[in-house]
Amino acid sequence: MQKLIAIANVIAWSGFWAFGYLALTAGVDQTGQMVTAAILAAFGGGVGMLAFFWLVRHSEQTGYAKPANRAEKREDDDEIHGEVL
Numbered sequence: 179m180q181k182l183i184a185i186a187n188v189i190a191w192s193g194f195w196a197f198g199y200l201a202l203t204a205g206v207d208q209t210g211q212m213v214t215a216a217i218l219a220a221f222g223g224g225v226g227m228l229a230f231f232w233l234v235r236h237s238e239q240t241g242y243a244k245p246a247n248r249a250e251k252r253e254d255d256d257e258i259h260g261e262v263l
Contacts, residue, residue: 183233183236184229186225186229187226187229187230187233190222190223190229191222191223191226192222193218193219193222194219194222194226195219195222196219197218197219197222198215198216198219198223200215200219201215201216201219
């Protein structure tokens with residue numbers, strides 16, 4: 179499953195960059211092409227981010243990657259203690 183998500187991640191980010199370039203370089207008189215490319219670029223960026231976050235969470239859970247440093251909230255007060263980077 180993680181290989182399928184990784185492939186989807188690469189394809190989504192490739193679509194983001196390709197359609198983003200097309201949206202930015204479209205002529206002023208070609209608004210239909212510009213809007214379509216921008217929508218496809220946003221979709222590719224969104225799917226790429228979701229896939230990336232899934233891969234990060236999966237790699238932390240399986241022990242492949244070290245979990246990120248996170249501050250923990252104590253039960254007795256509302257302040258956050260610990261080192262926050």
